[in-house]
Amino acid sequence: MTPDGIADIARLRHAGTRVGITSVCTAHPLAIEAALLQGIADGAPVLIEATCNQVNQDGGYTGMTPAGFRDFVLGIAARVGFDPARLILGGDHLGPNPWRAKPAEEAMAKAEAMIAAYAAAGFSKLHLDTSMGCHGEPAALADEQTAARAARLAGAAERAVAEAGLPPPVYVIGTEVPVPGGATHALDHLEATRPEAAFATVEVHRAAFAAAGLSGAFGRAIGVVVQPGVEFGHADVIGYDPAAARDLAAALERLPQFVFEAHSTDYQSAAALRALVDDGFAILKVGPGLTFALREALYGLDHVADVVAPQPGATPLRDAMDRLMLAEPGHWRRYYDGEGADLVAQRHFSYSDRIRYYWPHPDAQAAVDALMARLGDRPIPETLVSQYLPRLWDGVRDGAVRPVARDLLVAAVRAALAPYSAACA
Template sequence: MALALTDLAPLFRAGTPRGITSVCSAHPVVLRAALRHGRETGATVLIEATCNQVNHQGGYTGMTPTDFVALVRDLARQEGCPEGQIVLGGDHLGPNPWRHLPAETAMAEAERMVAAYAGAGFLKLHLDASMACADDTAPPDDMTVAARAARLAAVAEDTARKAGGPMPVYIIGTEVPPPGGADHALDAITPTAPANADRTFAVHARVFAERGLADALARVVGIVVQPGVEFGNQNVVFYDPAKARALTGVLAHHPALVFEAHSTDYQGAAPLSALVTDGFAVLKVGPELTFVLREALYALDLIASDLLPDYGDRPLYRAMEGLMCAAPDHWQGHYRTGPARLLRHYSLSDRIRYYWTAPAAEAAVARLTEALAGQSVPRPLFWQHMPAAARFADAPLDPDEVLIWRVTESLKTYHAACQPGGAAA
């Protein structure tokens, strides 16, 4: 059953916690898998774009918010996913893409971005003005962060009201993990201090009220906090309910709110289920989905190399290695320690996801899928390179179906955790 974001807090208070998976990706295969899974389950399909990925200037995907909406709607039509099940969100909306500029200039760009998101019909907006800009002498304090968030909320409210559609709901919060995961090995992560979570809401409530944004404040449905989960390039810190117990008690003070958990990638069934049970009702996942997509692509690359004499020796892998070495900006600063070649391809932060839209990558993927389309792959080759996909053996192969299936397997884990009494092991 599709849930609204506003359903989450009442369900938690009633003792029947439910969750919603937030798919944070712009890759068409990931989006298609999420929409198909939504059609098959009837669950809410929450898809989010980040400020760096999609903005009024195009972002690193080259898409504006309007472009992103058009992409999702087109894929939804192809997959038969009802539009009423789809919720679009904007993540980390604030000055982050322009933080190298003075604060006023960066905030002016952030306002234009938020207007573009609200005008395009995004209904879930995470307001994040926690980062320092070029002329900030220190990280912004709570009042500054809240004041900047209120500026953005005012723009969103005005834009949505003029558009005449549904008014947005908001996520606030400043204790956010690094987007895309940490860049070093992690032993433990300390959950947000309860006093900090209380103060975040109190300061935002005060500033919003002072600026005449009571209606927007009433549509704040969640706070981003650190539950004690994270992933580095090569390891994962798993959720420990005991360590987060003091933090989860904060929700008793805020009956209209739930927590939003970022960087829940790679947690697995039991930790995800425990997060939902404890009130972390929005589970954000991104790199895991493109990581397993890459896993499937590389497995097919190996299968084609073994099966087809004229295909070559792992040409997709070699194409991606060449791309990343020729243009290292997306990974070099993130893989400062450890074996760089292995991390380029296999890091849990999955920086390779930035390269799939390059023409050479698209050509290599197309060559792979065209080479395997209709081929009958012997079961031993699947057992060797991708055992879980052996169901596709010994029949005409549709490589795209293998890719969608692999992403869906991860989405199924999230879906189970989001249900009452979700996966317990």
Template sequence: MFSFLSDLANAHRNGINAGITSVCSAHPLVVRAALRRGRAFNQIVLIEATCNQVNQFGGYTGMTPADFVAFVQAIAREEGFDRSRLIFGGDHVGPIPWRKLAAEEALGNAETMVADYVKAGFTKIHLDASMGCAGEPAALDDEVTAQRAARLAKAAENAAATSGFALPHYVIGTEVPVPGGADHELTEVTPTDPAAARKTIVIHRERFAREGLQQAFDRVIGLVVQPGVEFGNENVIEYRPDRAANLTEVLADEPQFVFEAHSTDYQTRGSLSALVRDGFPILKVGPGLTFALREALYGLDLIASELLPDYGDRSLARAMEKLMLEKPAHWASHYHGTDTALHVQRHYSYSDRIRYYWTEPDAIASVDRLINTLRGTEIPETLLRQFLPSLGTDTGASYDPETILISAIDRVLADYSAACDWYPHSAATRREVWTPTIL
């Protein structure tokens, strides 16, 4: 395991742009792309699962924490990735999946979940107990949130002590963008008030001490705040350093911490680099990766339609439309407008709620059919230019469909790698100043 996460604050204080990409996805091609890049550039790879996605009841992926670790590690073996350089993170770990239940029942489930995460080998845990349960306000105050976060931390500490797994690092704070993006067009997003960020730290520090969890609090590495970034269905709010300047000053008074930035999807490489520079070195990305995957899948779908008459007309896109109409739960309350607007959002929204459907049997079958249909087929360069122009023509002479899909994902990951550019291969001087410690 790495002390890399706890070294991020020290790196920031020394003016070193050391960061890490938090890959928040359970899609096998996204995980494979992240691990392939990690192997190629000798990177530490952080893969995160959310509490709705992975929990003791399976979440929407059907995977428990142990299942998720086994799933990622299997891909790591296939890719020849050194699993000692792999960090597992749990995101929004708390009672959120059970918020319709009474608080005590929901928190009991959350305690079991966080213990299962730690026992499975997750060593980065974002404690999120901010959301109210049945009969409570939608958002809880700092005192209640901190009390519940400490309760979850105690469960995690006990699980680590009894299972022999590493004691986890924690992230606290919950002022984050709407999960999966906003439902409406955005014009601006206000960064977290610095006073609110300071208050969150103070109250959590006091509560953890009161519960005998000082050693656990010493392993709190980050605070989730809103840096002023977000994406809606149709637009992206880009990071503006000037608006977050007062917020970043909080880190000067709290040398233990860095900020964790959620919803950094679709930010430019320059904005991502500015976030790392300003103390947001943990950059979470999820929908942006599966959005790139969907773009490439639909591009290949069009290529197959043009190139192979027996394939049909946009077979994959039609199958996904049918599936989403039959099972609207993942998008119906998030997309709005006319029938045409809803159709566009189902397939092309930045919120990318189509990502919830790729694990459905019908979707898997349609993607497999597309890949198998094109595998071994020489794709003319002109069709690639027409339907996948952003990839260029450097994805491999055979234009293997899986290579094309991973290349599309990797183009996004490359921007994050550039922003988090501490890697020794890229600057010898940085190796002399700061190198992540392996424990």
């Protein structure tokens, strides 16, 4: 499947071809580098998506506009030798969410400007997510209102690509979207989307696009976001159960224009990911799971440094990050609960990985840079890799991974991506 061929993903699936693609949802440069290197190894296109909160016309929490994020990713691609023609850029959760505290019309105007910026920057896969209420509205909107707002955003994207002279994008629709970044409570089970709800989502959007004169744009909708019954919380993961999703998977046969898009697939087993693709969940989104693996490796390397490059008085990386998170708690305070050791564990080790929002902070960058300077390019003994980075020991022992700090960080993210690569092969 080529980048242009993502438009054909449903046609291929319904023609009997087993097809899947990983949607890498991250703005961390090492995670993006790892994804591109994995794409080179697989000879496959790479889909990288930015969310409305990460990247928007106001800069998002990364400080990047859509055009800025595009250039950021293309710069990494050039450095590692990834063919930009095989790169697919996507926008995730595009809608009024960043401005939902504002009145609806003001928030939607901002959302229109955002999606136009994504489209004009060459993002070719756009997820329309307008299900949330704005100021004075219910938390969740009626399907008809959600679909009408989604069509409005699609219209803005269509106008933007026409003005820019770019190929038109493909769209993903659907309102059964898991909580971005994972659940905030303990989990024991989840209900898969009911087939009739999936059918209703498609039909209400079809009608809304037609009413807006956008039937052609709807014809380029390729995916429906549904809940296959997978999710993760702070310390638990609900794995995919094909039997529980059997009716939903079977419903796809009545939706020949679409595949299903599965969010929150982080931390699923390799077998679960393969089963998801087998059942038509052909777009697998992953994000926190990649930066979780990166954080594990950084903390492991901090312990390695204490052995091979001791520096009396050096602040442990975990302490530096905790100081930063306590000083600026906005990214985690509403999501974690408890007290004492429980709260400390969540800040650093939660599957939801709220710590990922802090890595771009100058204080965090300085702490990581200091660690990497201590380690430099010195070879790290296999025994210390075994002790502190055990997931990478086989690769180091077999010569597939160079035992130096930076390569080990990239390898840690690639290890998290490997089961996705296998599932989508």
